[in-house]
Amino acid sequence: MSVTYSQVHNIKCLLQTLGAVDGKHFRIQKPTKSGSAFYNYKGFFSVAIMAVVDHDYRFRMVDVGGLGSDHDGGFLKETGFGRALYGDGNDLNWPEDKALPGTDIVVPHFLIGDDAFQLSERLMKPFPGRGLSLEKRIYNFRYLGCNIKCCDKFRLSTFFLIAQVHVTPT
Numbered sequence: 001m002s003v004t005y006s007q008v009h010n011i012k013c014l015l016q017t018l019g020a021v022d023g024k025h026f027r028i029q030k031p032t033k034s035g036s037a038f039y040n041y042k043g044f045f046s047v048a049i050m051a052v053v054d055h056d057y058r059f060r061m062v063d064v065g066g067l068g069s070d071h072d073g074g075f076l077k078e079t080g081f082g083r084a085l086y087g088d089g090n091d092l093n094w095p096e097d098k099a100l101p102g103t104d105i106v107v108p109h110f111l112i113g114d115d116a117f118q119l120s121e122r123l124m125k126p127f128p129g130r131g132l133s134l135e136k137r138i139y140n141f142r143y144l145g146c147n148i149k150c151c152d153k154f155r156l157s158t159f160f161l162i163a164q165v166h167v168t169p170t
Contacts, residue, residue, distance in 0.1 A: 018094065019054035021061075021113045021123065023072035040068035050075050050082075052111060072116035085111075085122050092122070112143065 025046035031038060038045045048066030051059055066075040076082040084091040097108045110122050119125055126143045127136040 016098075016100075016107050016109045017055075017112055017124075018109050019052050019060060019111055021050070021052045021076065021111045021117065023048055023050045023066070023075055023116070025049075025068060028068075036069060038068040041071070044068075048072075048075050050079060052081070072114075073118055076117060086118065086120055094122075 025040050025042060025044075025048055028038065028045050028047050030045045034045075038047065040046045040048075046068035047064070048068060048070055050061075050063045050066060050072070052061040054060050061079075061081045063075075063079045063081065066078070070078070077086060081092075094109050097106050099106050108121055110124050112124050115125060115128065117123055117125060124143070126140045132140065
């Protein structure tokens, strides 16, 4: 029996994780008569890209053209995908919820994101702060390992996407 990377990934990370969501700002020249709409918190003009990348380096959702002034969480909520994610989730066509191995506890599949995103049943993020309980520290440890792998894939995949697409604001 062969084992896929995704299966190994879920054993080492968080079960039921479908991938990671993240945003990326790409530097542009200031569009004429745009005011500060494309000016981002990093101090330059940009276009935002929001994407979901799965464990096998595949883009599952890409939205290009967010204003540089949008932060990741706000930009995600404005996309059709984000509205489905934070809504009832029925339009996402995700796998059926299933029980964790060896239990009767049914858990939905979900994405991981950073603190920029709103926590929901379908989007998980780490526990904030210090002085966390052992259970929360273990979760954050597993989350961090999973997030690093997914974010590395996101950055690599985004590089290949941008190498093929030239974004020009209108």
